[in-house]
Amino acid sequence: MAAEWPYPSRRRQSLTCAAASGDLAATVETVLRHTGLSPSLLELEVTESVLLDDEKARDIFRRIQALGVRVAFDDFGTGYASLTYLKKFPLDRLKIDRSFVRELSVASDDAAIVGSTITLARLLGLSVIAEGIEDRATADLLESMGCEEGQGYYFGRPMPAAEFEQRFLSKGAAPISGVAATEQAATAA
Secondary structure, eight states, rough: OOGOOOOOEEEEEEEEETTTSOOOOHHHHHHHHHOOOGGGEEEEEEEETTTTTTTHHHHHHHHHHHTTEEEEEEETTSSSSTTHHHHHHHHHEEEEHHHHHHOOOTOOOOOOOOHHHHHHHHTTTOEEEEOOSHHHHHHHHHHHHTTOESSSTTOEEEEEEEEHHIIIIIOOOOOOSSSSEEOOBOOOO
């Protein structure tokens, strides 16, 4: 429940083709109004399948961004997406898929892909998040490559909101090291 969580943290919502049909921008605006969530704290994650209807999708996501909501390209590099999506669509962030992060090491093909993706994103003015970080070595390598945020079990498994608050937000809680961890799926119990 976004309106009940007292800490300013970004909420991410993945969208499917079905969710993106209709007037998604109006739906997002209504949800923001009813929950009281600040638009700057909402990020919609879209895959290339949501972006297939070029003109309609571009218009919808421009309207969503005009509300102050961020848009991320999820699972970047895993489908049939063309680089033209990065040029044509109003995006704020690229999300590097866990399939490139899972076996990441300095001399791997995955490192070349991840490093190139991070560089490309920066040149396009986009932020980057890597998913699937499961150990400190991977978090440190991603940080050295310039990755700004990460998700994965290295930072913590999904947990009830109260446990998350006690572990990470209470006075004296230990900071998370490595790539800046984004919120894990802390759900209200």
